[in-house]
Amino acid sequence: MSKAFGFTAFGGPETQELLDRPVPVPGPGELLIAVRAAGVNPADWKMRRGLFSRELPLPAVLGYEVAGVVQEAGDGAGGFAAGDAVFGIALAGGYAEHTLLAAANTARKPEGVSFVQAAALPVAGATAYDGVQQLGLEPGRTLLILGIAGGVGSAAAQIARARGITVLGTASDPNRAYVESLGATQVRYGEGVAERIRAVAPGGVDGIFDLVGGADARAAAETLTDPSKLVSTADSATAAELGGSYIRRTGNGATLAALAELVASGDLDPNITATYPLERAGEALAEVESRHAHGKLVIEIG
Incomplete structure (x- = not known):
């Protein structure tokens, strides 16, 4: 049997509770891993609340992001073998x-990247x-990130900076120092945001x-100088x-391998602020669900 943390009802x-379940068996193209670390995300509590689907068989195990060691590779598993350190979506x-x-959809973990970072x-x-990548801006161009202080925004800022792109980002004034630590310029969001953007980028921005x-x-x-250079995760219609x-x-x-290389080179900091053992996974998820968590929380296992 294998220990897990999940939920028994939406x-x-x-x-939520600790569960015992049989060790999963890898099918064709799949890898069984011993998990060493698991990332905590808002998607986890949204899954538990049934906001994605209520067709999920219960009890269900929480969590999407993992890093660990391959225990067994199914047929056609892409050249992976037992003992490989890997990470991906569970x-x-x-x-x-x-x-x-x-x-x-799995990548090997470089030696210079920890399991916690990879997860x-x-x-x-x-x-x-x-x-x-989708925006495809050249070095020297200016990127505006709307919501830069969150997990996706802060990673995007670092990835863009590593490509020689100038980064602006909307955030609240208390987050100014954090945004500047990413090598970006903070612009206060809310009414009048367009005027504040033009104050720091008089010629407009090359991508959003x-x-x-x-x-x-x-x-x-x-x-925006070119309307086509807007990519959104928030609203496809708009x-x-x-x-x-x-x-x-x-x-x-x-994609995962490219991210790991950015971490290994020091160009990307996952900003991990706390780790929790599996037995305290509920505490980690509560921090994320309350929206009071700063940075990335990770569960360490084994």
């Missing part, structure tokens, strides 16, 4: 001693990488990565109306 934290829940990964990359980090949608996205779009596009996710191992 609802609030009262439905197919069978990530808050667990064991889970499954799809080999095609912080597959959701927010990969979303940020895909967004910056929209993580918030709504009025700020509409206002900021007025400062993005299309403004001349931009919704984010196209790759979800593959190549």
Whole structure:
């Protein structure tokens, strides 16, 4: 049997508990891993509340992001073998001693990257990488990130800076120091945001990565030199109306490998602020669900 942390009914934290389940068996193209670390994300509590789907068989194990060591490779598992250190999106829940990964969407963990760091990359980090890649801005161009202080925004800022792109980002004034630590310029969000953007970028901005949608996205779009250079994770309809596009996710191992190399080179800091053992996974998720968590929380296992 294998220990895991999940939920027995859709609802609030009262439905969560430690579970015992059989060790998953890898099918074709899948890897069984012994989990060493699992990232904590808002998507985890949203899954528990049934906001994605209520068709999920119960009890269900929480968590999407994992890093660990391959125990067994299924047929056609892309050259992975037992003993490989890997990371990716869990197919069978990530808050667990064991889970499954799809080999095609898995990357090897470089020696210079810890399991905890690797487990912080597959959701927010990969979303940020895909967004910056989709915009395709050249070095020297200016990128505006709407909602820069969050997990996706802060990763996108670092990825863009590593490519020689000048970064601006909307955030509240208390987050100014944090935004500046990312090598970016903070612009206060809210009414009048377009004027404040023009104050620091008089010629407008070359790209917008929209993580918030709504009025700020509409206002900021007025400062964009090319309407097609807007990519949104927040609102596909508004993005299309403004001349931009919704984010196209790759979800593959190549994206994860590129992120890991950025961490190894020091160009990307996953900003991990706390780790928790599996037995305290509920505390970690409560911090994220309360929206009081700063930086990335990771569960360490084994």
